[in-house]
Amino acid sequence: MQQATGLGHSLFEVTDEPLSVDRLVTSVLTDGDGAVVTFVGTVRDSHWGRRVVALEYESYPEMAEAEMRRIGIDMIEKWGLHGIAMRHRTGRLSVGETSVIIAVSAPHRGEAFAACSEALDMLKATVPVWKKEYFEDGEVWVGQGAG
Amino acid sequence: MKVTVKLFASFREAAGEAQRQVDVAPGTTVGQLWASLVEESPRLAPLSGSAAFAVNRLYARPDASLSDGDEVAFLPPVSGG
Numbered sequence: 001m002q003q004a005t006g007l008g009h010s011l012f013e014v015t016d017e018p019l020s021v022d023r024l025v026t027s028v029l030t031d032g033d034g035a036v037v038t039f040v041g042t043v044r045d046s047h048w049g050r051r052v053v054a055l056e057y058e059s060y061p062e063m064a065e066a067e068m069r070r071i072g073i074d075m076i077e078k079w080g081l082h083g084i085a086m087r088h089r090t091g092r093l094s095v096g097e098t099s100v101i102i103a104v105s106a107p108h109r110g111e112a113f114a115a116c117s118e119a120l121d122m123l124k125a126t127v128p129v130w131k132k133e134y135f136e137d138g139e140v141w142v143g144q145g146a147g
Numbered sequence: 148m149k150v151t152v153k154l155f156a157s158f159r160e161a162a163g164e165a166q167r168q169v170d171v172a173p174g175t176t177v178g179q180l181w182a183s184l185v186e187e188s189p190r191l192a193p194l195s196g197s198a199a200f201a202v203n204r205l206y207a208r209p210d211a212s213l214s215d216g217d218e219v220a221f222l223p224p225v226s227g228g
Contacts, residue, residue, distance in 0.1 A: 041228055057227070058156050060220055063204040064227070088227055100228050120228060128201070128220075129227025130156035141157040143224035144194065 007076065009083030009105065012068035014061040014129070016091040024103040028083030035109035037116040041100040043093050047142075053134045057090040057099060060128040064088065071122045079115040081106045086119065088129055099131075148173055148215040152184070157223045158198070161190040171213055177202060178209030181221055197224050 009028045025036050043055050068086040075084055083105040093099055102119050106112040131142045152169050159165050162184070171180060177200045185195045200207045201220040213219065 058159075059227070060153065060155055060201070060204075060222070063201055063220065066204050124225075124228040126206075126225065127227045128155065128222050128225055130223060131226040132156070141223065142226035144157045144197070 010072050011085040012065050012072055013087045014059045014064045019087055019089050019098045019101050021101055024085040024101050028085045028103045028105040030082045032107055033082050033105040034107050035112040036105045037112040039102040039116050039120050040098055043095050043097050045095045047133055050135045054092055054094055056092045056132040058130045059090050063128050067127045071119055075115045075119050079111040081115055150213055150217045150219050153220040155222055157194055158221050162188045175213050177207050177211045
C-alpha cells in the first residue's frame with residue numbers, strides 16, 4: 001500500500017490473518033535499498049516458568065494503525081529509510097506462530113538494523129495491542145497482574 | 148454531549164462491555180469520565196490506576212476536556228509485539 005510522499009514504501013496494519021515476511025519485504029523494497037531488515041515476533045512456549053498454551057491478542061485497530069504510522073514516520077525521518085512496514089496480528093495464536101513483523105528498508109544496513117530495533121521498542125511501548133497468555137491452569141493479561 | 152466509550156482487554160472484561168454511548172456534561176474531562184465509569188463498575192476499581200486515555204485515537208491527558216461526538220478509549224498497559 002503506497003502512502004503519501006514522505007512515507008516511501010510503507011504499510012501499517014492490524015490483521016487477524018497469518019503474517020508473511022516475504023510480503024512485507026516486497027512491500028518496502030525499492031531499487032535504492034541495499035538492506036531490508038526484518039523482525040519476526042513469535043509466540044514462545046513459556047513465560048516466568050509457566051508453560052504457555054496459547055496467546056490471544058486484542059487491539060484498538062484504528063488507533064494501533066495510527067500509532068504504527070506515527071512511529072514509521074519518525075523512523076523514516078530519523079534514519080533516512082526508504083520504507084517501513086509494521087503488521088500486527090490479532091486473535092488466538094499457538095506457540096510458534098508469528099504475532100508481529102516489522103520490515104525496514106534503507107540504502108545501508110546500519111540504518112536498517114537501528115531503525116528496526118527502535119521501531120520495535122516504540123511499538124511495544126505505545127501501540128494499543130494487548131496480549132493475554134493462556135496457561136494450562138489459568139490466564140492473565142500481560143502487564144496487568146494475575147487473573 | 149454524547150461520547151462513545153471504548154474499553155479494551157482487562158477493562159473490557161471487568162466492565163462487561165466493549166463499547167457504549169455515554170451522556171456527559173460540557174466541560175467533563177477524560178479523567179472525570181473514567182472516575183464515573185469506575186464507580187459504576189466496581190470490578191474496574193483495582194485496575195483503574197493503570198489506565199491510559201485516548202480521545203479520537205490520540206493519547207490524551209486526564210485533564211483533557213471532552214467534546215460532543217468524541218471517541219474516548221480507556222486502555223490498560225499495552226503489551227503488543
